[in-house]
Amino acid sequence: MIQIWDLLSALLLARSAHAAATLASSFAGSTSTAVFPPPGVSVTSDASFFPDATQINVFGPTPTGDEAFAIATAPVSPDYANVFPLVEPATSDNKKFDVIHSWGKPLTSSNLGLTNSSAKIPDGCTLQQVHLLHRHGARYPTSGSAPASFAAALHAAASTGNLSASGPLAFLNTWTYKLGAEILTPFGRAQLFELGVGFRVKYGDLLKGFTDLPVWRTTSEERMVDSALHFAAGFFGVQEYQNDYQQLIEIEAQGFNSTLAPYDQCPNANNAIAATATNFTNQWASIYLADAQKRLAPHLKGFTLNATSLSAMQQLCAYETVALGYSAFCDLFTEEEWKGYEYSVDLSFWYNNGPGNPAVAAQGIGWVQELVSRLTQTPITEFASTVNGTIVGSNVTFPLSQPIFADATHDTVISAIVVAMNFTSLAATGPLPGTHIPTNRSYIVNQISPFGSNMVGQVLSCPASSLFFRFHHQHHHPNTHPLAPQ
């Protein structure tokens, strides 16, 4: 018996000693990428072998059903909560805590604190028109952001031959950076396809009697074009969408006017005024990640884990999950630390892209002008914001009467628009402190602009008030923002 114990403890000791001593591979932290089809492969395809469906023309019976109108006919507004095929991450302590909902920017749900509100059409009212503003779907991190910097620093350390990770961090010894930048992930494509499907089911009935093709807008960035096309494919179906609407693509680049990318025309959008959040987020990171640093730093030799790298590791959890379906970084952190991470995103948005930044409302106002133009059917004639006069000056590119409007944009633009629209309920609890998470804060970014989030304005005709307009903002939990009557 004693011998077995000795043997066991010797084995255990050997194992932990071995773990502590394991040197990282020299490739740890290096970037790995793949392209399909591989570069240089040129397939000479003979189209005669693969005629398309219209050439085959044996479709079988194709009677269509009626348009759906779930927003008016269902007893409740449909909910969206699908994260398939992502593996739901756990924390290092509370295994039941919903990590995905603390990612802020990358993904999640929306409940703007308006109890019992619903996007459903009130009894007695009829819906005349909808105005959709949505974000693109889940993407890789933006260029040069924290996850890639962390990987590069780790790889530099591994290259010296002195990096060694153990315990919960042992996976870093052979971990490589598999994320690209900027473009949608496969899951991000699914989010927009599902948004399109959901929109057809809720609002398809509005198409009846409309004899033009809808003009829907996005910007020129790859993920923006992809998001718009996946939305349309979900809405119309992949065999039809290219014929059933017009896609307007606004140039997103410095110096070009576009209300969907207003920072490119606003001098204060990309300077020190725009970056006021750094002090707050740095202060908060040094507080909420202090325990994680104590707990995890001893498991990594040859690399200093501090608030910067730990925050990057939390971002890696989110980005690897939405890109690769699973991430080993997630359960390194506790429930408390995930709540801290969520709050760091709130701080960043409040001071960079929200009510705490004096340059933000000016970036949101251009889209609001376009909305008012559409609601009042009055062309825009004054150009002092980010509105593009060429685009709105034509009733071809900017029609004023459509049953369904759909604009694709970015998270920082949605957050600017809700400031310009003076949605004061979001700012009700005041400026966010860098020292602690206030109880009952009203500003939570994962309720404003997670991947695939969307705001829908409804023009309703109700007996009591003729026409009126209201907004609901939704991801998983739709909520209604009453707005001014039209």
Ligand SMILES: *[C@@H]1O[C@H](CO)[C@@H](O)[C@H](O)[C@H]1NC(C)=O
């Ligand atoms: C919300 O609805 C529930 C159930 O109908 C009701 O008990 C509650 O009072 C409502 N809350 C508000 C603020 O209206």
Ligand SMILES: *[C@@H]1O[C@H](CO)[C@@H](O)[C@H](O)[C@H]1NC(C)=O
């Ligand atoms: C690696 O560690 C050894 C021992 O601590 C040290 O002598 C050496 O300078 C280190 N090498 C690098 C490149 O940091």
Ligand SMILES: *[C@@H]1O[C@H](CO)[C@@H](O)[C@H](O)[C@H]1NC(C)=O
């Ligand atoms: C307006 O938008 C169009 C299309 O994106 C672009 O070609 C044009 O340069 C823009 N005008 C300005 C002033 O930005």
Ligand SMILES: *[C@@H]1O[C@H](CO)[C@@H](O)[C@H](O)[C@H]1NC(C)=O
């Ligand atoms: C941020 O902190 C730096 C250094 O402490 C300080 O100089 C700067 O004024 C602060 N900026 C803001 C916007 O608080």
Ligand SMILES: *[C@@H]1O[C@H](CO)[C@@H](O)[C@H](O)[C@H]1NC(C)=O
């Ligand atoms: C963490 O360490 C890196 C690399 O030394 C450094 O650039 C960064 O400023 C540090 N972050 C903090 C919060 O000290």
Ligand SMILES: *[C@@H]1O[C@H](CO)[C@@H](O)[C@H](O)[C@H]1NC(C)=O
């Ligand atoms: C572009 O926006 C600027 C304001 O930022 C405005 O002065 C200019 O007239 C706009 N140009 C067009 C063609 O819309």
Ligand SMILES: *[C@@H]1O[C@H](CO)[C@@H](O)[C@H](O)[C@H]1NC(C)=O
């Ligand atoms: C669009 O503008 C053209 C030229 O300004 C005008 O002739 C036409 O009637 C307009 N169409 C609509 C639908 O307003």
Ligand SMILES: *[C@@H]1O[C@H](CO)[C@@H](O)[C@H](O)[C@H]1NC(C)=O
């Ligand atoms: C924003 O809304 C608040 C509360 O409804 C109101 O007091 C304030 O005047 C509004 N601000 C603007 C700029 O309209």
Ligand SMILES: *[C@@H]1O[C@H](CO)[C@@H](O)[C@H](O)[C@H]1NC(C)=O
């Ligand atoms: C929470 O904040 C809201 C404003 O957003 C306020 O109406 C409410 O009274 C607050 N509740 C508590 C418990 O402080």
